[in-house]
Amino acid sequence: MAEFEPKIIAFLCNWCSYAGADLAGTSRIQYAPNVRVIRVMCSGRVDPTFVIKALRAGADGVLIGGCHFGDCHYIEGNYKAARRVALLKKMLGQLGIEEERVWLEWISAAEGSRFAQVINDITAKIKELGPFVRQNRIQEA
Amino acid sequence: MAKLKLALYWAATCGGCDVAILDTNEKILDIANIADIVFWPIAMDFKRHHVEAMEDKSIDVCLFNGAVRNSELEDIAKLLRAKSKTMVAFGSCACFGGIPSLANLTNRSEIFERAYVEAPSNVNPERVFPKTKTAVSEGELELPEFYDTVLALGQVVPVEYFVPGCPPPVDLILKVVDALATNQLPPPGATIAAEKTLCDECPRKKEEKRITKIYRPHEIIPDSNKCLLEQGIICMGPATRGGCGARCIEANMPCRGCFGPPTGVYDQGAKMLSALASIYDVKDEKEIARMVEEVVDPAGTFYRFGMSTSLLQRKRM
Numbered sequence A: 001m002a003e004f005e006p007k008i009i010a011f012l013c014n015w016c017s018y019a020g021a022d023l024a025g026t027s028r029i030q031y032a033p034n035v036r037v038i039r040v041m042c043s044g045r046v047d048p049t050f051v052i053k054a055l056r057a058g059a060d061g062v063l064i065g066g067c068h069f070g071d072c073h074y075i076e077g078n079y080k081a082a083r084r085v086a087l088l089k090k091m092l093g094q095l096g097i098e099e100e101r102v103w104l105e106w107i108s109a110a111e112g113s114r115f116a117q118v119i120n121d122i123t124a125k126i127k128e129l130g131p132f133v134r135q136n137r138i139q140e141a
Numbered sequence B: 001m002a003k004l005k006l007a008l009y010w011a012a013t014c015g016g017c018d019v020a021i022l023d024t025n026e027k028i029l030d031i032a033n034i035a036d037i038v039f040w041p042i043a044m045d046f047k048r049h050h051v052e053a054m055e056d057k058s059i060d061v062c063l064f065n066g067a068v069r070n071s072e073l074e075d076i077a078k079l080l081r082a083k084s085k086t087m088v089a090f091g092s093c094a095c096f097g098g099i100p101s102l103a104n105l106t107n108r109s110e111i112f113e114r115a116y117v118e119a120p121s122n123v124n125p126e127r128v129f130p131k132t133k134t135a136v137s138e139g140e141l142e143l144p145e146f147y148d149t150v151l152a153l154g155q156v157v158p159v160e161y162f163v164p165g166c167p168p169p170v171d172l173i174l175k176v177v178d179a180l181a182t183n184q185l186p187p188p189g190a191t192i193a194a195e196k197t198l199c200d201e202c203p204r205k206k207e208e209k210r211i212t213k214i215y216r217p218h219e220i221i222p223d224s225n226k227c228l229l230e231q232g233i234i235c236m237g238p239a240t241r242g243g244c245g246a247r248c249i250e251a252n253m254p255c256r257g258c259f260g261p262p263t264g265v266y267d268q269g270a271k272m273l274s275a276l277a278s279i280y281d282v283k284d285e286k287e288i289a290r291m292v293e294e295v296v297d298p299a300g301t302f303y304r305f306g307m308s309t310s311l312l313q314r315k316r317m
Helices: A017-026 A048-056 A077-094 A112-129 B016-022 B025-034 B048-053 B071-083 B092-096 B099-105 B108-118 B170-181 B268-279 B285-294 B298-302
Strands: A008-013 A035-040 A061-066 A102-106 B004-010 B035-039 B059-065 B068-070 B084-090 B133-136 B139-142 B146-151 B161-163
Touching: A008 A017, A008 A112, A017 A035, A017 A061, A017 A112, A035 A112, A048 A061, A048 A077, A048 B268, A061 A077, A061 A112, A077 A102, A077 B268, A077 B285, A077 B298, A102 A112, B004 B016, B004 B071, B016 B025, B016 B059, B016 B170, B025 B035, B025 B170, B035 B048, B035 B059, B048 B071, B059 B071, B059 B092, B068 B071, B071 B084, B084 B092, B092 B099, B092 B161, B099 B146, B099 B298, B108 B146, B161 B170, B268 B298
Parallel strands: A008 A035, A008 A061, A061 A102, B004 B035, B004 B059, B059 B084, B084 B161
Antiparallel strands: B068 B146, B133 B139
């Protein structure tokens, strides 16, 4: 059987992380091809619904990328993201979803190599966890 | 005009929805004027075989309260669906799974273990559990099959209207009755309540929402004129459909979310989580960890009435 290739959805902020991903590309840095990028204006725009919906729709992991603290284009969007993700992880834990399915990373526009490293790390971790399989009407024998 | 044929049923529920219908007081006579009740197990002596004997679509409206969590409830939901022209999910349990759907944070074997072995009033050393079939000398006895996952009515059969609330308030019930009597029902699929959130109709004074501590309702006596969220109490108002008349708010208690998500919201819990994390005004990682600590039971708080219809529906076991 072929090795499990996880699908990772990355919500990247327009001002830092998306530019960081762009830099990784223009710098021809190689990294795992498992990530699908969705650009948002700010990590503070990422509603926890997006993360849950991504998992429900078949993603194995979700990355939210924002500017480093103090650098947010909208002053404090990344602080909101930090609080939301922290609370979301606790709630997902109660729902039987591993903490390492959801990642929050600060990647600046200058950190192309860091972006590549983050994607490689996440891909490796999620390969360890295995695919995310949602249960709805489980019926035991 | 011929009288409407009305059926009422209760599934996995506490019975409060049926009591809410009786709470219409003298208006119940209006209901009796426009409708003949053909099935109502809690109040009248009709049996299942009476329903089975009816022709398909011969019941005009079925008000179904309660969630579906075993095979018998699923059967009767399908039976009543076949016999009814209009199916109404009545109350939060039928609409979203309600309080029973918190059982989706566990499963059948854990529930049985607790109910039949661990509960202090039990003596069950042989570990006897209910079985769907039991052979006795007189033949075989059958029990309904208990499901791992609690389902909302709409997840089992098609539903025309949703009347949320735990229980639905009397004025909403009368609104439904009026709409039935005058044949002015909204298009199918509608939720009979407000479109906007509870905050939109909440009478409290709302100012800047910034908090640095979350209080549980027993830890504080809140100011009865000021927004409860601004006082640090988790009030589900921002993520909950209005139309209830802010009953809990009037009693100085926070909204717990029984009206479900407003129009356009997929996941009530995620929305509330988002709102609460936004207004908690801390930036330091230690303080963020404190916030996470203060929300003692996020899944149980944010999905209190709606685990079944939430995006993830249940815990992965």
